[in-house]
Amino acid sequence: MIKWIASFILLTWAGIAQAHQPAISSIILTEQAHQGWILQVRSPLTAFEYVIKQHYGEGAFATPEEFQELVMEYLMDNISININGQDKSLALKNGFVKLGHDTNVVFQTEGIPETIETIVVKNPSFKDINRNQSIFMVLGEGKNNVQFILNNENQHTANLKVEEEQFVIQEANLIFGLLQDETIQSSFNYWLVGIISFLLLAYYIKRKKLLPIN
Structure with a gap:
């Protein structure tokens, strides 16, 4: 009886833990050597099913082929990659989907220059999970x-530059980039804006002599 109860608790705990796993x-x-560049997107099949x-809508597809078409369309609408400050995002074409527990979607890309200096990538495809x-x-x-994490905290965006043969996060300008979510967390932005506002207000009050100054 004790063994049965222990097994039940273990299975219940495992189910709860699995349900709370983040969608990775x-x-x-x-x-690719002499073949250009490709973009691969991998995610659990359940995550793709959920967002599609x-x-x-629930009845959007009836066959695996229809599901695959919607997956490619959805990703092309949501993924944005801009290189070297280009106005347009990379073009994604000739996509295909390899279904499985870990589903893989592959696109060929167009518009990548020979020398990459900066990359801005945004992928909110799974933001609702x-x-x-x-x-x-x-x-x-x-x-x-180098791996970079895109999540809700950085609005699923990474602003990168090449430095010493590797990609690094670009530092945001503290004056002109306060309202940008490149590398500075929003909480820090609010704190810094508050400090600057307070100092400006104190300076204004002193200049106008609204309060006695010792």
Whole structure:
């Protein structure tokens, strides 16, 4: 009896833990020798099913082929990658979906220059899934591989630059970038804006002599 109860508790705990696991996905920009670049998006099939039903409706697809078409359309609408300050996001084409428990979506890309200096990537595809986070990587020739996390805290965006043969987060300008969510957390932004506002108010009061100054 004790063994049965222990097994039941263990199974219940495992189910609760699984239900609270964050949705982990990855988005990888890969350079292929003499074949250009491809973009790979990997995520659990359940995550894709959830966002497709949420976005297109419960009856949006009836066959695996229809589901795959919606997955590619959804990702192309949500993923944005801008390189070297280009006005337009990279074009994604010739996509295909490999269904499975861990589903993989692959696109060919257009518009990547020979020399990459900066990359701004945004992927809010799974933003409505609790505790979601996406790992972004660039696998390019001559570049050290570094992983960056896209999640709700950074609005699923990474602003990167090349430094010493690897990608690093670009530092936001503290004056002109206060309202940008590149590397400074929003809580810090609010705190800093509050301090600056207080100092400006104190200076204004002193100049106008609204309060006696000792």
